[in-house]
Amino acid sequence: MTTRTTLTTASGIPVPDNQNSVTAGPRGPVLLQDFHLIEKLQHFNRERTPERVVHAKGSAAYGTFTVTEDITRYTRAKLFEQVGKQTSVLLRFSTVGGEKGSADTERDPRGFAVKFYTEEGNWDVAGNNTPVFFIKDPSKFPDFIHTQKRHPQTNLKSPTMMWDFWSLSPEALHQITTLFSDRGTPDGYRFMHGFGSHTFSFINADNERFWVKFHFRSMQGIKNLSVADAVRLAGEDPDYAQRDLFNAIEAQDFPKWRLCVQVMPEVEAETWSRKTGWNPFDITKVWPYKDYPLIEVGVLELNRNPQNYFAEVEQAAFSPANVVPGIGFSPDKMLQGRIFAYHDAHLYRVGTNYQQLPVNRPQCPYHTYQRDGSMRFDGNFGAAPNYEPNSIVSTPKQAPQYKEPPLKISGDADRYDHAEGDDPYTQAGNLFRLMKADEQDRLTSNIAGAMRSVPMSIVQRQLAHFAKADPRYGAAIAAKLGVQLAGAL
Template identity: 65%
Template structure:
């Protein structure tokens, strides 16, 4: 057994008794070991994530199985068979850190690739769409998923009041109240990058891309009743399932796939459908843009320390590497800022020094000082001199990004009255079999019945526009619940 020391390496002679003035005290302030021990204990909890607080994580590998170098020169895809270390954090979205991981909620799917060009973070969910298309609404939305400021209770009234006034949420809410809203652990669900990103090849040509991670364990979901039972009997069910599977060598795997759209295809598809290809509340139908296989993701190593590797993990959709780019997706643009800003508050200005966040390559920058400045750049200069005639990156932009055309008058453009919020949500409802439709209707009606009549009528009106049977089914189910009350 190792000899106990203070954090400064000083041997601890007695870890059982404080220094006191006589056998009965009082305790003396000079007991540095006691003070240090209590001070650190008081600071063991870093601020909880505002969203995605309840989470699990594991390390693994990504292996390229198909050649996509015609689309991107990102080194992570350089050749078939190439392997890259990864870290994946799963989470629920709305619950606190101590909540159950079987609750009805989207699941976060935050994946890091430790590439030789730095960290590539793909921060998505287990759904291909989201509730919103513009990040300016995100704080309001999350407030409705948290606790009522007066009662400190979760509120179906707040949730459906927001959703019914934000019909762009209908597609995601349909997924949420289907059986996929309560996946059976993390191993039996798909993951999605959700946003539209870019890939750039050696010629500087850009294509748009959506990332898909298809579980090779097969989709399995919990019934509403079973999810509720497990929330009480085993609120860490998904965490336990993932950890034990990896510990026993039953490594979960996902097929990594991509949908590709060039800009000419985008323009033609948008003209045909009337949908915005960068709208996070919409999918690209697979019939129009089939998925192509890229590789295999395998999780094969549990963290040695949960706090160090999972709680302190700090991923950001702003972290992309050469051969990749962003898109005009408004939610993505907001998240590029907000995720890194949240990490600066939650963990600290030098959080990239932590092992789980540290890239597997040398880092050279002019960032210095601040709390926990490990290394702090040594004697290297902390400024970048201005050079005349410097050579621009390929294509003239950072990351070798070819850029996209930007034009128009700056302003706040409101498209809520003209956007199609209903077709894709209706398509999803019609895609479900009769049993799945029944479960969706009952799950939604149980929550909606807790809202007031005005909110119920407004929400059911949106459902009816997506599919008349959808609206009628939920209306009838709500009436049955209320008549029994």
């Protein structure tokens, strides 16, 4: 009897259904999260024949992830199926806003992107060193990034653009508080945490869904640079973080992170939201540990440097669309946008067949009907059929056993105001209040320093947001700017 070959995505992830798109109800519309559909269409569009826009400056290393605790009650993903199981990984660190030649020590979030080369395809956790983000709707992302880049006339960084945008986007306050704290200038890449940031799904063997957040906890501890040291190193050694990571691994001082998860049963999302007033799928919010404590999963160790930077780091491509059976998506709007945008960026920047490059290629068998396109170098599947459905038994076929449980959706299709009913202040204020007095002093000094050249109308609008998070927060920044805090918004 002939063994059936499983149809997969180009990342080696099994395809449960190749005939029907994911839709909201039987009559549609089609959902953007149907990555298999998007991948097929995008690849087809590019079958006839640049520095990253964000995260351009980066460093990476290979390593191993080892399972230390049993979480099979939450997920059927095979990489977690038994304690002691190991999976090869690639972890790329980066700054976000700077160009490829910028300094590693600039105040900026840090990218923390992990590629797990699993037996069911590549799983990418394309996260940051912060658990939250500046915005919650993907339509705002290009505008936000423009404010972090260069002014269209002067070609200089513009504090006015940044604070103008943030002052009109109060949901950014939580991330601003993190960015301008001590953790905004980490001491290299080894001494910081990483986060998946978004809410994802776990799906277990009984087809039950759990909501999940991923945390990578540095086993080296947390170390940050002072403002003076960060500025000094930017001039003396702009590649400080890359040098530190490479040299540590060469010296066999292998950095490690403990992977932990927060898990929320699917049925609790609504009740938790009603209790707290927060949307569990909002990337500008965290789930408090007292509600959902960290559960240890395993240890990630980096133990091998790349041999060629361009081939293995510059061409490395990560996408949150790459999830394996047992891990899925959520209604998080920013996640839904990134599912499309990251893969599309790689198609443009690296090329139509970027997933075949050795650093991106799955380490398990993969079978697609994608053909041709520029720089095809894997044999192009020879004489095999390039269409499906077909009646040839030995060709890849969809695998219904990998189908996920339905993702519950409610409400009419519309453009909903993401600010309506939102509370952007409580969690930012809680973070401020968690800080010791000296940490609060450095935070408010950093913010005041960044706002000195900003027009007063923008300063006052932003100060009102700080004051709503905590009156002491706003007052301290106002005092350091030498201005009177105006009335509430």
